[in-house]
Amino acid sequence: MEAIYSIVKTILPLEAYQYHFMIRALLAVILLTPALGLLGTMAVNHQMAFFSDGLGHSAMLGIGLGMVLGLKSDLVAMLIFGVIWAVLICVIKQSGSATTDTIISVFSSTSIAGGLLLLSRSDKLSKSLLLGDILAVMPEDLLYLLGLLIGVIVLWIVLYNSLLMTSVDPFLARSRGIKTRLIECAFVVMVAVAVMISIHWVGMMLINALLILPAAAGRNIARTSRQHAVFTVLIALFSGIAGLTVTFYLDASAGASIVLVSALIYALSLVIRTARK
Amino acid sequence: MSHHCELCHIDLDRVSVRRGGSVLLQDVSMHIHCGQLTVLIGQNGAGKTTLIKALLGQIPHTGVIRHIDGRGLDIPHLRTGYVPQHLDFDREMPLTVRDFMAASFSRRPVWTGIGKKTREAVDNALASVEIGGLGDRPLGRCSGGELQRVLLALALNPAPDLLVLDEPVSGIDRNGMKMFLETLLHMRETRHMAILLVSHDLRFVREYADHVVLLDKSVLAQGRADEVFSSPEFDAIFGTGAAEEKEAEL
Numbered sequence: 001m002e003a004i005y006s007i008v009k010t011i012l013p014l015e016a017y018q019y020h021f022m023i024r025a026l027l028a029v030i031l032l033t034p035a036l037g038l039l040g041t042m043a044v045n046h047q048m049a050f051f052s053d054g055l056g057h058s059a060m061l062g063i064g065l066g067m068v069l070g071l072k073s074d075l076v077a078m079l080i081f082g083v084i085w086a087v088l089i090c091v092i093k094q095s096g097s098a099t100t101d102t103i104i105s106v107f108s109s110t111s112i113a114g115g116l117l118l119l120s121r122s123d124k125l126s127k128s129l130l131l132g133d134i135l136a137v138m139p140e141d142l143l144y145l146l147g148l149l150i151g152v153i154v155l156w157i158v159l160y161n162s163l164l165m166t167s168v169d170p171f172l173a174r175s176r177g178i179k180t181r182l183i184e185c186a187f188v189v190m191v192a193v194a195v196m197i198s199i200h201w202v203g204m205m206l207i208n209a210l211l212i213l214p215a216a217a218g219r220n221i222a223r224t225s226r227q228h229a230v231f232t233v234l235i236a237l238f239s240g241i242a243g244l245t246v247t248f249y250l251d252a253s254a255g256a257s258i259v260l261v262s263a264l265i266y267a268l269s270l271v272i273r274t275a276r277k
Numbered sequence: 278m279s280h281h282c283e284l285c286h287i288d289l290d291r292v293s294v295r296r297g298g299s300v301l302l303q304d305v306s307m308h309i310h311c312g313q314l315t316v317l318i319g320q321n322g323a324g325k326t327t328l329i330k331a332l333l334g335q336i337p338h339t340g341v342i343r344h345i346d347g348r349g350l351d352i353p354h355l356r357t358g359y360v361p362q363h364l365d366f367d368r369e370m371p372l373t374v375r376d377f378m379a380a381s382f383s384r385r386p387v388w389t390g391i392g393k394k395t396r397e398a399v400d401n402a403l404a405s406v407e408i409g410g411l412g413d414r415p416l417g418r419c420s421g422g423e424l425q426r427v428l429l430a431l432a433l434n435p436a437p438d439l440l441v442l443d444e445p446v447s448g449i450d451r452n453g454m455k456m457f458l459e460t461l462l463h464m465r466e467t468r469h470m471a472i473l474l475v476s477h478d479l480r481f482v483r484e485y486a487d488h489v490v491l492l493d494k495s496v497l498a499q500g501r502a503d504e505v506f507s508s509p510e511f512d513a514i515f516g517t518g519a520a521e522e523k524e525a526e527l
Contacts, residue, residue, distance in 0.1 A: 043372055078304070160386035161379075168366045168377065172428075175333050175359035176381060223415055224373035225380075229388035 003141050014246035028137040029118035031145040032198050035152040039191055039238030041213030041228050045167040053208040054108035055192050058085040059199045060115025086192035090185040128189040132203030134254045155190050174227050206255040211261035220269035234267050284347035285311035287439055292340035294327050303495040309471045313487035315375035317475045323493045325475045329441055332457030333357050353484040360442040363374045366416030374427055375399050422453030442474045
């Protein structure tokens with residue numbers, strides 16, 4: 001870590017990045033925002049913005065259940081329940097018994113209520129679960145975030161084309177031998193894992209913004225799939241770094257600053273898009 | 278079309294599909310020959326789409342679908358190409374025609390870029406259906422006729438034994454429709470494949486179909502167009518003189 005600290009201090013001679021906790025937060029942002037942004041491109045294409053929002057809420061029930069069952073690590077509890085939740089939503093959605101947004105609403109409110117019930121009996125219902133605290137990232141947490149980024153990239157190499165075909169037309173994709181249901185579930189599970197790993201750092205209230213905003217802004221200015229991915233990652237990184245830096249000088253919430261920068265870029269992208277037409 | 282092995286065919290033997298308690302298809306038996314244009318006609322709800330799904334292996338069915346070569350032997354795999362009726366997709370998606378095709382043509386993820394070989398293969402496939410210059414166009418900005426051709430180019434790669442088209446002529450202007458059909462007829466002459474088309478355009482059916490199948494849960498009549506059109510079953514489904522009326526409309 002020491003080597004990394006000194007490298008960052010040299011590259012970024014800002015007062016903000018003379019502190020080790022800020023450098024750790026910066027690294028977390030650099031690992032986290034592109035991973036969430038990339039997942040967001042497909043969430044937007046599959047019109048699943050609301051879905052990822054609902055998934056974020058299931059973290060609450062995950063922590064609550066983990067506490068009741070006596071699991072040592074919050075993350076393990078959240079991951080297990082996030083994945084189970086995601087698979088359940090996927091299966092129910094594909095059985096076609098109700099529309100997706102209804103299913104998500106049911107799951108989302110159930111997990112908030114369940115989580116509240118369990119957590120209100122302890123002191124775990126903290127501000128950090130709701131709002132996140134990226135400034136508290138420790139070196140070992142960075143490894144999880146690195147793992148997440150690698151996982152998303154691997155998924156994006158293996159499944160991207162199939163996901164793309166599925167998002168255009170599932171029936172056509174199936175006629176070409178793509179196992180659309182399996183692939184959709186794999187994607188949903190990956191989003192669940194990403195949400196659970198990052199929720200401590202960006203919080204339940206803001207996680208969805210990091211998934212959706214950069215991808216939505218990138219979509220406004222991109223023409224090709226490649227541009228969509230590249231623009232989204234750049235917007236995510238810029239918002240993350242700019243937001244974090246602003247946080248230091250204004251003493252504001254890091255998550256909120258990052259999301260607000262993304263929102264500004266989104267507004268700008270809308271203007272560009274309208275001007276082009 | 279004489280140089281084709283019309284002996285190669287897809288043989289459906291008593292194909293039935295049931296869902297829940299209801300019968301969607303009952304004992305459908307028919308041949309779809311290589312080098313021929315077989316046209317499926319019938320009312321809405323007659324089971325045309327169900328039959329297509331069964332052929333594409335997307336829904337379970339009873340009965341047998343075999344792919345048989347000129348010597349009467351089974352060919353193990355039936356490669357199908359499918360052109361859907363329309364694409365119900367988000368037209369604002371950042372996705373060019375070339376991206377869309379490349380995602381099917383190559384394992385390389387499209388977001389990392391499109392390799393030279395894939396680019397050539399895609400552009401050749403587009404050129405073969407006379408939309409060579411369309412690669413850079415966003416998929417959502419294509420007209421109905423252009424989209425239909427993109428889907429045809431996709432369905433033809435890899436080369437299928439059976440090309441299935443689900444009413445591809447709807448939503449296209451008259452001129453585009455005529456050109457699309459001409460492309461299709463050219464394929465019948467030049468490629469080694471069977472073509473199954475679902476159509477409501479009876480004038481077109483009479484003019485071009487080699488074999489017509491009238492479907493209503495099961496096969497009511499099949500044969501040459503004039504045979505099927507003059508059958509009592511045809512009159513029962515479409516009303517007496519429907520063929521002439523439809524032609525008069527057009």
